Amino acid sequence: MLLMLWGVVLSCVNYIITPITKYLVNLTSQITDSEISIIKEIRDLKQELSQISMMDEFAAYAKTERKINKLTEKLELYKVARKTSSDKASFAIKITLNSLLGMVSLMSVWSFWEEPVITLPTQWVWPLGWFLSSPGVKIAGGISLPIWMMLCRSCLRMLPELPKMIVASPVYSQLPLD
Numbered sequence: 001m002l003l004m005l006w007g008v009v010l011s012c013v014n015y016i017i018t019p020i021t022k023y024l025v026n027l028t029s030q031i032t033d034s035e036i037s038i039i040k041e042i043r044d045l046k047q048e049l050s051q052i053s054m055m056d057e058f059a060a061y062a063k064t065e066r067k068i069n070k071l072t073e074k075l076e077l078y079k080v081a082r083k084t085s086s087d088k089a090s091f092a093i094k095i096t097l098n099s100l101l102g103m104v105s106l107m108s109v110w111s112f113w114e115e116p117v118i119t120l121p122t123q124w125v126w127p128l129g130w131f132l133s134s135p136g137v138k139i140a141g142g143i144s145l146p147i148w149m150m151l152c153r154s155c156l157r158m159l160p161e162l163p164k165m166i167v168a169s170p171v172y173s174q175l176p177l178d
């Protein structure tokens with residue numbers, strides 16, 4: 001029973017790696033104080049720009065507009081740098097978590113090589129009994145850990161599609177108007 005739950009847990013962990021990675025990256029790559037000060041300065045300059053008449057004070061208007069453009073370009077550079085570093089961190093975290101999951105799965109399969117997750121009557125698994133017990137389970141009707149994990153992952157992959165399969169959406173088609 002515990003081996004069955006362990007197989008389900010290992011299968012589920014595969015699907016929560018991406019949200020964990022996003023959470024960790026969001027914790028580490030936040031807006032810096034210099035970006036915040038640039039944003040405030042741009043906001044102040046835009047407010048100042050709205051108070052300057054373009055027709056009457058064109059030089060002051062153009063100068064303020066150039067300052068805004070310069071600060072906006074600087075802010076974009078900060079955003080690109082933050083995005084690049086967060087992409088690198090995301091890649092590294094995903095590789096690390098997937099490697100850990102792979103090693104834990106491999107060690108679990110290695111440790112429980114000949115132990116069945118569940119033993120079913122041989123009549124229930126008759127045509128596929130040898131496949132369900134591979135690799136290593138010698139008990140008739142036994143289901144091995146790799147096959148159990150494969151079945152769990154297949155079920156988890158189908159889970160988001162289940163409501164669409166149960167509740168059929170109406171199909172509308174337009175008849176030709178000949």
